């Protein structure tokens with residue numbers, strides 16, 4: 531009998547968990563030919579999330595969990611899940627029911643045709659999302675697809691059912707600056723894209739605001755593309771070329787018309803422009819140096835202070 535593992539990252543999800551548990555139990559009931567393992571990751575929640583998860587794990591024997599010592603972020607939570615679960619098929623699923631568990635039977639069916647190694651989901655609508663967020667999301671997906679090997683589809687969610695082979699590769703990719711959507715695309719394998727209509731959060735509220743998303747996007751781009759560095763070099767080359775022309779102009783003018791003191795305005799413009807450009811390029815380099823620094827420290831992705839069993843690494 532094949533085992534399906536579901537990884538559920540939870541950060542302050544007390545208002546969603548009961549509904550989630552109901553849905554997932556109903557789906558498991560329908561899929562009689564499979565065993566289920568539900569792996570909750572409490573990502574340092576400050577509400578009653580951990581109490582509820584503990585209760586689930588007491589009441590059911592297919593529920594396991596890990597609880598972080600603080601909030602490490604959804605990426606760390608997913609990594610902890612990938613490292614701990616034991617299923618033949620594995621999926622990450624949000625606790626707020628925005629990744630509908632009801633799609634699972636269909637997704638498993640597609641995997642079992644043998645033609646695909648993973649079934650990934652994407653939202654075809656973004657109904658219920660602030661328009662400004664949708665706009666920037668679109669721009670981001672277009673950009674990152676163009677400049678990296680990450681291969682991310684617009685509207686892609688982290689919800690995807692994967693075969694064990696793929697999960698083993700993801701666990702091996704122990705990078706600190708994790709951007710899972712990029713990692714899933716980068717490792718390749720045959721992926722089927724399953725489209726569905728956006729579902730709004732069952733309860734509670736989103737943990738992301740505009741700045742957090744912007745930071746996450748910049749981090750994703752820096753993790754998967756060196757284009758910003760190349761742009762900085764190219765800007766340097768273009769500026770050098772232009773300055774050679776400007777020097778030529780200054781010399782010729784000096785020879786023809788002498789050297790009356792003037793040109794304060796043009797001087798200031800050039801200085802300010804070049805100064806700004808240099809800082810901008812330094813900033814780009816800084817982004818990459820910062821990431822490299824984080825990688826070299828090799829700190830753990832997460833630290834847990836409670837787990838359901840010994841098969842889970844507490845610091846990893």
Ligand code: UDP
Nearest residue numbers: 539540541573603604607624625736737738
């Ligand atoms: N989440 C998490 N740690 C965080 C932020 C979010 O584990 O620091 C979980 C959250 O509990 C949810 C999932 O990640 O299960 C997606 O978060 P959310 O619904 O807030 O994101 P959105 O759907 O708005 O993109």
Ligand code: MG
Nearest residue numbers: 624626628731
């Ligand atoms: Mg959500």
